Amino acid sequence: MNSLLIPNPKEAESIHILREVAAQFERPVLLFSGGKDSITLVRLAQKAFFPAKIPFPLLHVDTGHNFPETIAFRDKLVAELGLELIVRNVQDSIDQGKVREERGRYSSRNSLQTTTLLDAIEEFKFDACIGGARRDEEKARAKERVFSVRDDFGQWDEKNQRPELFDMLNGKIHLGQNVRVFPISNWTELDVWEYIRTERIEIPSIYFAHLRAVFFRDGMIWTANEHVFREVHEEVIERMVRFRTVGDMTCTAAVLSEAVSLNDVVAEIRDSTISERGARIDDKRSEAAMETRKKVGYF
Amino acid sequence: MSENRKLIKIATAGSVDDGKSTLIGRLLYDTNSLTSDKIEAIERSSKQRGYDYLDFSLATDGLVAEREQGITIDVAHIYFNTNKTNFIVADTPGHVEYTRNMVTGASTSQVAIILIDARKGVIEQTYRHFFIANLLRISHVVVAINKMDLVGYDEDIYLKIKSDFEVLVGKSGFREDQISFIPVSALKGENIAKQSEEMPWYIGNTLLQHLEILEPIDLEENSVARFPIQYVTRPKTAAYHDFRGFSGKLYGGSLKVGDQVTVLPSGNETKIKSIHFFDQEFQEAAAGSSITITLEDEVDLSRGDMLVKSGIEPQSEKQISATICQVNNKALKVGDKYILQHGVNRVLAKVDQIASRIHTDFSGTEEVEQLKLNDIGKVKLRLSKPIHADSYLSNKSNGSFILIDEGSFDTVSVGFID
Numbered sequence: 001m002n003s004l005l006i007p008n009p010k011e012a013e014s015i016h017i018l019r020e021v022a023a024q025f026e027r028p029v030l031l032f033s034g035g036k037d038s039i040t041l042v043r044l045a046q047k048a049f050f051p052a053k054i055p056f057p058l059l060h061v062d063t064g065h066n067f068p069e070t071i072a073f074r075d076k077l078v079a080e081l082g083l084e085l086i087v088r089n090v091q092d093s094i095d096q097g098k099v100r101e102e103r104g105r106y107s108s109r110n111s112l113q114t115t116t117l118l119d120a121i122e123e124f125k126f127d128a129c130i131g132g133a134r135r136d137e138e139k140a141r142a143k144e145r146v147f148s149v150r151d152d153f154g155q156w157d158e159k160n161q162r163p164e165l166f167d168m169l170n171g172k173i174h175l176g177q178n179v180r181v182f183p184i185s186n187w188t189e190l191d192v193w194e195y196i197r198t199e200r201i202e203i204p205s206i207y208f209a210h211l212r213a214v215f216f217r218d219g220m221i222w223t224a225n226e227h228v229f230r231e232v233h234e235e236v237i238e239r240m241v242r243f244r245t246v247g248d249m250t251c252t253a254a255v256l257s258e259a260v261s262l263n264d265v266v267a268e269i270r271d272s273t274i275s276e277r278g279a280r281i282d283d284k285r286s287e288a289a290m291e292t293r294k295k296v297g298y299f
Numbered sequence: 300m301s302e303n304r305k306l307i308k309i310a311t312a313g314s315v316d317d318g319k320s321t322l323i324g325r326l327l328y329d330t331n332s333l334t335s336d337k338i339e340a341i342e343r344s345s346k347q348r349g350y351d352y353l354d355f356s357l358a359t360d361g362l363v364a365e366r367e368q369g370i371t372i373d374v375a376h377i378y379f380n381t382n383k384t385n386f387i388v389a390d391t392p393g394h395v396e397y398t399r400n401m402v403t404g405a406s407t408s409q410v411a412i413i414l415i416d417a418r419k420g421v422i423e424q425t426y427r428h429f430f431i432a433n434l435l436r437i438s439h440v441v442v443a444i445n446k447m448d449l450v451g452y453d454e455d456i457y458l459k460i461k462s463d464f465e466v467l468v469g470k471s472g473f474r475e476d477q478i479s480f481i482p483v484s485a486l487k488g489e490n491i492a493k494q495s496e497e498m499p500w501y502i503g504n505t506l507l508q509h510l511e512i513l514e515p516i517d518l519e520e521n522s523v524a525r526f527p528i529q530y531v532t533r534p535k536t537a538a539y540h541d542f543r544g545f546s547g548k549l550y551g552g553s554l555k556v557g558d559q560v561t562v563l564p565s566g567n568e569t570k571i572k573s574i575h576f577f578d579q580e581f582q583e584a585a586a587g588s589s590i591t592i593t594l595e596d597e598v599d600l601s602r603g604d605m606l607v608k609s610g611i612e613p614q615s616e617k618q619i620s621a622t623i624c625q626v627n628n629k630a631l632k633v634g635d636k637y638i639l640q641h642g643v644n645r646v647l648a649k650v651d652q653i654a655s656r657i658h659t660d661f662s663g664t665e666e667v668e669q670l671k672l673n674d675i676g677k678v679k680l681r682l683s684k685p686i687h688a689d690s691y692l693s694n695k696s697n698g699s700f701i702l703i704d705e706g707s708f709d710t711v712s713v714g715f716i717d
Contacts, residue, residue, distance in 0.1 A: 004553075005574070005581040007588040009306060015589035016548045019530045020643065023602055047577040048589070051542060052534035135376045142375040162710040163403035163626045166696050167548065168640055172708035186387060188378045 017183040018048040024171035028128040032058040034070035035246040037132030057084035063109040063248045065227040073204040088120045108250035130181045136188045148180040197262040209242045209257045220253040310405040312428035313414030322485035324355020329492035332379035398673035399626035409438045409515035421463040426660040433471040438515035448484040452497040457482045470661045522694045524552035526606040527642040544591035555583040559609040563687045569596040603644035615685040620717040627711035630669040638703040647683035691715040
């Protein structure tokens with residue numbers, strides 16, 4: 001037996017938050033993207049409820065344009081841990097005529113996910129959606145509460161948020177409302193990577209440097225793939241790259257990297273001069289890009 | 300995770316006019332915490348607005364409404380680190396109508412930075428910020444006298460503001476060694492990370508040096524153990540068929556296997572059989588751990604109940620006196636009923652008395668009929684069931700609560716038990 005447990009304060013806070021979700025809500029769900037933040041959430045949830053199973057399912061909103069490595073990883077994780085996985089497809093929302101595919105050279109299904117997500121929330125009557133967003137990612141996220149109440153339309157009212165005092169979380173809501181919960185709000189990107197290293201958590205291979213067919217546009221490195229619009233003159237080349245965030249292929253740019261191990265990645269993040277979301281094409285649309293999407297129910 | 304760095308939580312108070320966002324932007328810039336794409340974005344926005352300097356406030360003012368009005372509306376959390384220390388900054392708005400945000404931002408902080416515009420000196424807003432730091436028993440206050448560049452880096456102005464502020468310190472519960480004064484220019488970076496050559500008369504640490512050497516007294520880790528039950532873990536699997544664990548976060552002190560504990564509210568006593576964290580067992584858990592505990596005896600224990608060491612039980616009261624800050628548009632009146640949440644426990648509460656409204660400029664109190672948004676006052680509450688609480692002074696987390704409106708479910712007040 002070990003002698004003394006000295007807590008990691010951020011981990012202890014996240015576990016506390018996850019237990020509050022299980023205690024305060026009827027039908028929580030963990031929004032799982034296959035990215036490192038949601039993988040970290042799964043580990044934290046294991047810790048929160050051990051030796052019992054994680055008492056809520058995972059929901060993946062699949063744009064159909066995900067990296068195949070991510071999907072394979074997702075299925076393996078779910079099988080290993082015996083988790084319940086729900087998948088809902090943006091393609092279905094398109095086929096139902098609820099959303100229309102974007103066109104042109106910056107077309108992406110990223111913002112279309114919102115409709116599919118809101119439909120899934122309604123279908124399963126989820127009252128709490130746990131997500132891996134962190135306050136250090138982006139300015140508008142920096143102001144988001146740990147328990148963030150959304151109305152029937154999934155909207156975020158940023159001027160009328162509930163104050164959060166110490167660890168006290170008020171998850172009382174009306175029927176039809178739901179709460180977005182962010183257990184790793186106070187973690188930084190480096191915290192997540194150091195945690196993955198300490199805990200030896202497995203992550204998809206695309207987080208490590210690999211040879212990939214890419215093309216350059218607007219100073220960013222795009223994946224050359226049938227789902228990503230490319231002009232005829234945009235030349236495809238092979239480069240050693242890795243991904244710092246893993247989202248839809250159409251909105252996640254790669255970075256040049258030689259980092260093949262977790263130690264390399266942690267060292268690279270420490271020295272990095274480009275922010276994590278600097279490689280997110282969706283945020284570059286305007287200074288208020290994230291806030292505008294959040295107000296209409298984006299995760 | 301950043302295993303060997305200490306974690307310091309800071310609240311900044313002051314309005315954008317005092318250069319608060321600029322100060323934070325400067326701290327981020329001088330600690331190399333701003334990435335090149337963020338700096339580019341700041342350069343681009345500054346240029347668009349026709350400034351001939353870098354407007355660091357753009358790094359922190361995250362909401363569109365804020366950028367339009369140039370003021371900070373809500374608490375933003377900012378993270379940066381030096382080699383020795385991880386910092387979390389709760390950047391709170393300074394205007395009187397955002398007192399509530401200041402209170403919540405300051406509640407989790409160990410250090411408060413109060414900004415004063417050297418041209419204006421100690422003003423009403425300074426009083427309020429300091430009053431809240433005092434009310435919430437923040438461990439250290441750093442008074443940053445800013446915009447020294449606009450007063451010719453004049454030592455006399457600095458000394459005048461310092462002595463004005465010391466009058467306030469005399470009226471507070473702070474000791475002199477909990478307060479420090481630093482003359483700075485956030486815009487020019489003087490005495491932020493770099494020792495100012497413009498103010499050779501100031502002998503002392505830069506702001507960043509000062510923040511790094513502070514050793515905050517953390518009430519959370521220096522009182523007595525309180526273990527509120529958050530969740531009962533019952534796996535019901537073959538391997539753990541009879542496992543019944545009590546999960547929660549431990550506050551105030553440590554607990555050990557074999558400790559004699561009292562179950563509240565029943566008052567039954569038993570011993571700690573095992574302490575679990577994930578798939579490991581521990582002999583002892585320190586304050587702040589999120590753990591699962593099993594007990595020697597079958598006892599009735601569910602969410603909202605509490606485990607404490609026998610002999611050092613908290614008060615179990617159905618009537619409490621508290622200082623509250625009203626954080627919602629709805630006013631608090633005598634006779635109102637609310638849901639009171641104390642930690643993870645909820646009971647019903649009725650407002651028996653509003654004893655007074657407290658002036659946040661240290662000038663005393665007045666009798667009022669109701670407490671309105673941003674008011675701070677003394678109240679007496681009657682509860683449907685007793686809560687197991689300490690005074691805020693002796694145990695911050697077990698001495699605070701929120702009031703939730705039964706209709707809207709909004710959090711309407713935050714309270715600190717006398």
